[in-house]
Amino acid sequence: MSLRSFARSWNPFFKEQSPLPIALFRIIYSILVIITLILLRPDWLNWYGAHAWLSLPTALKLEPGHRLNLFTIIPQSDAWIEALFWLSLSSAALLTVGLFTRINSVLVFVCLTLPRSSERSNSPSGVLGSKNRPISYPAPIATRHHCAGMIPDDAVACESGVGIMSNCLCWSGVSTA
Amino acid sequence: MMFQPSSGERVSSFEPDRPRHRQQRHGHIRQGDPDSRIGHTSLRTAINVFVGFHLLAIACWCAPVDTLLIPLCRNLVRPYFQWSGLFQSWDMFAPVPKGANTYLEATLIYRDGAREMWTYPRMEGLSLKEKLFKERCRKFADMLQRDELDELLPDVARHMARLNSSPKRPVKTVILIQRLSFIVPRPDEGYVPEPWESHILLGYGVRAEDLR
Numbered sequence: 001m002s003l004r005s006f007a008r009s010w011n012p013f014f015k016e017q018s019p020l021p022i023a024l025f026r027i028i029y030s031i032l033v034i035i036t037l038i039l040l041r042p043d044w045l046n047w048y049g050a051h052a053w054l055s056l057p058t059a060l061k062l063e064p065g066h067r068l069n070l071f072t073i074i075p076q077s078d079a080w081i082e083a084l085f086w087l088s089l090s091s092a093a094l095l096t097v098g099l100f101t102r103i104n105s106v107l108v109f110v111c112l113t114l115p116r117s118s119e120r121s122n123s124p125s126g127v128l129g130s131k132n133r134p135i136s137y138p139a140p141i142a143t144r145h146h147c148a149g150m151i152p153d154d155a156v157a158c159e160s161g162v163g164i165m166s167n168c169l170c171w172s173g174v175s176t177a
Numbered sequence: 178m179m180f181q182p183s184s185g186e187r188v189s190s191f192e193p194d195r196p197r198h199r200q201q202r203h204g205h206i207r208q209g210d211p212d213s214r215i216g217h218t219s220l221r222t223a224i225n226v227f228v229g230f231h232l233l234a235i236a237c238w239c240a241p242v243d244t245l246l247i248p249l250c251r252n253l254v255r256p257y258f259q260w261s262g263l264f265q266s267w268d269m270f271a272p273v274p275k276g277a278n279t280y281l282e283a284t285l286i287y288r289d290g291a292r293e294m295w296t297y298p299r300m301e302g303l304s305l306k307e308k309l310f311k312e313r314c315r316k317f318a319d320m321l322q323r324d325e326l327d328e329l330l331p332d333v334a335r336h337m338a339r340l341n342s343s344p345k346r347p348v349k350t351v352i353l354i355q356r357l358s359f360i361v362p363r364p365d366e367g368y369v370p371e372p373w374e375s376h377i378l379l380g381y382g383v384r385a386e387d388l389r
Binding site: 055068 | 262
């Protein structure tokens with residue numbers, strides 16, 4: 001294959017072609033987006049709401065760097081996040097039927113880049129209990145440790161993390177009672 | 178790049194060499210206007226670069242090999258891929274498939290002293306329809322069990338507390354537990370699940386503001 005023939009075959013974008021394949025692609029693509037959104041719908045606020053599984057600060061911390069992220073732009077309220085759902089769905093629907101396809105293709109792409117969740121919290125409770133330093137309660141009182149045993153029965157009676165931690169090996173790695 | 182259309186070949190509005198009456202009718206190229214020709218050539222070049230770059234970058238990102246150039250290419254395009262959300266991994270089943278059955282539970286301790294066990298959605302316990310809707314839960318559960326993502330756990334504990342609290346009966350403590358059973362290969366090439374083990378991922382004391 002000569003360079004010229006390669007270049008010629010490379011450039012289908014600049015020749016008149018049947019629009020059917022790209023239209024079919026657009027329709028299938030946007031239908032898949034719609035299906036994804038419908039499947040997400042029951043748990044939309046659980047994933048993306050103001051009090052979701054994952055907070056926006058944590059998401060930004062775990063995935064640093066510049067991102068195309070609508071949640072950093074819109075106010076962190078369930079109403080706005082619901083509106084974002086309907087914007088995504090309507091854009092995908094318009095893309096499917098071929099109405100305003102240029103702007104809707106961009107909108108659908110941007111909406112697809114939503115992060116996993118969003119929440120704004122001023123609570124500093126992301127600090128985990130340290131291995132050798134008891135922390136006051138209420139706060140995270142233990143973190144990942146191998147646990148051969150179970151939760152101590154007196155955990156509910158304890159009024160401080162210290163009490164809980166001192167009763168079970170698996171809680172803190174601190175000495176046991 | 179300019180190409181002469183062969184005889185009988187149809188040409189598009191981008192084509193500088195299309196018949197002049199069509200160019201004038203569509204207003205894309207003014208006759209004898211060198212600036213327009215340069216503009217169209219630049220546009221074509223830009224589109225080619227855009228498409229070519231994405232083909233190459235996505236191929237490098239998804240290629241299941243780690244030769245010298247592929248990781249280099251991935252590192253080069255990583256900032257752009259992260260910004261645009263184009264990153265995608267395809268290593269669900271390879272090279273190292275999961276070697277354990279796992280699921281998550283939470284022990285919820287209420288202010289009144291009651292305890293309840295709350296199980297995070299498990300795919301094996303759901304109907305086909307429920308699996309479709311809860312697939313994201315499986316992915317999220319897999320993430321929660323990775324050591325490097327421990328920072329997710331307090332958010333999850335807070336959310337569980339909110340889901341299970343009422344004003345009269347708030348959750349006081351959330352204890353996230355990972356249940357784990359390793360899948361051990363046997364000499365006869367079969368696999369046998371080990372007994373279930375428990376790992377405490379996090380104990381979280383719920384604050385009043387967490388429930389607002």
